[in-house]
Amino acid sequence: MCYNRSMLEVTNLQKKFGKRDALKGITFSLAAGEIYGLLGPNGAGKTTTLKILAGLLATDGGSVTIAGRPYHRENHELKKLIAYVPDQPFLYYKLSGEEHLNFYQDLYKIPYAKRREKIDFFFKYFEFEEYRGELVENYSAGTRQKLLISQALAVEPKLLLLDEPLVSIDPLVGRKFKIYLKEVARQGTAVLFATHILTLAQEICRRIGIIVDGRIIVQGELDELMSLAGQNTLEEFYFQTVLRHEKPAEA
C-alpha cells in the first residue's frame, strides 16, 4: 500500500477552554487509505482534536487542510468528505434506526437510489436488522453504537473520524467492524481514530500519535516506534512513553 497523497494535514492546532489550554499546538498528517490511532490519557486532547476536525469546535490557532484545501468548520464542500462517530451515542431517540440513517444521508444529500442498498447492508452486517424499525430510545448501548458506526460508514466518507468506536460493541461485531474498517482504508478512506483500547490500535493502525497534555509527544510508524524503544507490545511502549513524559525523573 502506498500512502503518498495527503488527505489531512493538521498544523500547530490550538484550543483553549477558558484559561485552560486543551491543545497546545498539535501537528500530524494522514494519507488517504491510512489508519492513524490517537492515543493518550483521559483529558489529553484526543476528543477535542476530533471535534475540531468534525466542525463541532472552533480552533484558537493553527491550520487544517483536507485533500489539499484549507478547512474550517463552515466549509460544507469539504465536510461532505468527512464522517464522524462521537464518543457517546448521541442520537435522535424518537427516530427509528432506519429513519436515522435516512436523515443522516439526507444531510449529505446522498441520492435515494444509492442509499437503499447501503442501509440494508449495514443493518445485516452489524446484525441489528430486527431493530431497524424500532425507535432509537429502545436500543441498547451497543445497538446505538452500531447505528452510529453504520451511519458514518454509509455516507462513504474520504476521512473517517472515530472516537472510541468500539465502546459497548460485542467482540463478534467488533471483529466485523475491524475487517470493514481495513477494507474501507484499502479503498482509500483515511481513518483517524481515538481509543484507549491499545490492542485495537496495535491491530489496525499503521501509524499512531500519543497525546499528553494537549501535545503529541510521540508519533510515527507503529512498528518502527516499538522496535526503536525495544518494546514488544504497544501497551509496554505506551506506558513507558506516557510515564516518561509525566514523571521524567522516575522514568
Place this chain on the structure above:
Amino acid sequence: MKSLLKLKYLQLRNALLRGEKKKYLLFLLLGLFFMLVLGFFFYKIFGYLAQVQEFPHVFKVFLAEKLLMMIFMTLFSMLLLSALLTSLDVFFISRDLHFLFSTPMPIRSAFAWKMLETGAYSSAMVVFFSLPIIFFYCRYFAPGAAQVLQVLLAFLLFIACGVLCGILLGLVIPAFFSVRRLQPVLSVFSIIIISSIVVFLRLLRPERFLEPNEIDNVLKYMGSLDLKVFYYFPFSWLARAMSLTAEGRGAPYWKTIALLVMLATALLALILWLRKKFYLQLFDKLNRGGKGYYKSRWRPTTLRNDYLPLWRKEMKTFLRTPAQWSQLLIVGALVAVFVINMKMIPLPHPSVRNFVSYLNLIMAVFIVSGLNSRFTFTSIPGEGPGQVHILSSPYAKVKFYRFKLLFHLLPLLLIGFALYALGDLALHFDAFTRVIALVFLPPAIIFLTLLSLVLGIETNETNPLSPEHVIISKQGISYMLWSMIYLAGGLLVLARPVGIFYWKRFTREAVPYAEIGAWFAGFLLVNFALIAYYYRRGRRAWLAREL
C-alpha cells in the same frame, strides 16, 4: 436521609455560587408578579363578597365557600395529577434511583426521601397559587391569628391528602402498565382533564358572582355545583373547614380536620404497605421495558428543498413525544376560553367593541408569546446531543438556524391571525382594527419568536433534562420578562394612534391619517430594527456554538 438533604443543599449552593443567582432572582420576581395579579383578583372578589350590604354574613360565607370549593377542586385535580406523574418519574424513572439502591442506604429511607421529593415538586405550584387566595380569604373572613392558623392547618392537610393520593396511584398503576409507556399517556390525559376544567369553569360564567341583579341565577348556579359526590373529596372539606373557621364554629371544624387527618393517615399506611410488599418488584419490572415498531416512512421525494430533512425529523420527533404535542391541548382550551370570552363579554356600548378588538390583539400576541416560551425557546436546546450529526455534517449551520425560525414562525403567525379573526367573527370589528392587526401582529410575532429562539440558543444548553428545565433558565425567565415588557410597550405605543382615530370619529372631526400613519411607521421601524438586531445576534451565537 440527612446525607440526601445535604446533597440537595450542596446542589443548590453550587448552583448559586456558579452564578445562577440572577436566574433564581428573576424566577422569584416573575413568581411575585403572578402572585400579585392573582392576589389582586381575589382581593377584589372576596372584598366584594364581604362588603355587599344586601347579603347577610352567613350567606356571604356560604358564597365564599362555594367559590373556594370550585377553586380547590381545580387545584386538587392539578395536585393529584401532578403528584401521580411526578411519583411515576421519581419512584421509577429518575436517574438517581440506581445509584441510591446500590448504596447501603436502607430502601425505606430512600423511599421516604422520594416521597418528600414528590411532595415538594408536585405541590409547589398549587401552594403558590393558593397562598394569595388564602391570604385574602383570611383578610376578609378569618382575620384572627388563631383563625389563620386553622386555615393553614386545613390547607396543609389538604395538600398532604392530594400528594399521598397521587403517590398511591403512582405505586399501583405500574403493576398493570409499563411506566415508560404510561407516563406520556397520563401526561396527555392530565392535560385533557385540566383543559376541560378550564373550559368547564369558563362555561359556568363565574363573573355572575359580581352581578347583584343576577343573584337568582347565581343561586341556581350554586345548586348546580352542589353535587353530593363532592362531599367525599378533600377540596370540599378544605372549603368547609375554612368556612367553619370564618363562622367561628370550633367543633365542626375539628371534625372536618379529623376527616382530613384520617384520610392522610390511611393513604400513608397504604403507601408504606405497598412499599414493603411490591415496590422493588415493580421497579424491577419497569427495567424490562417495552417495545414498539415504527414503519419507516422516510420515502423518496421529488421535492428538492434543503429544509425537508429537518422538517421530517422535527415532525416525527414532535408527534412521537406526547409530552410535547399534548401541551397544544392546553392552547386549544385557552383558545376556547378566548372565544367564549368574546361571545359572553358584556358590552355597555357598541363602540367599546373596537376597544375590545385592541385588547384582543394584545391577548393574541400574549398567547403566541406563551407558545414561544414553551416551544420556540426550548427548540434548539431540546435538540439535545443529537445535533452533533447536524453540526458535523455538510449541512449549512445557518440553514438550520433559519429552519428553526421558520418552523415556529409560520404556525405562530397563523395562530395569531386566527385568534384575531375569531374575535372579529364574534364581535364584527370595524375596518380600522384590521389595519391595526396588520400593523401590530406580524412584527410582534416575528420579534417574539426570534427573541425566544435567540435566547434559547444563548442558554448554551445541549443536554437538558426536560423542556421545563430550560424554561426556568436565566434566559427563559428573561424571555418571559422581556416579552411582557414588549407587550406593554406595544400597547402603549399603539394606544396613541388608536385613541386619536376613535376620538376624532366620536367628535366627528377629521381623522389625522398622516399622524396615525407616522405612528404606525415608527412602530414598524422600531420593530424592524429589533428584528434585524436579534436575527444577527442569534445567527452569530448559533454559528459560534460549540459542542
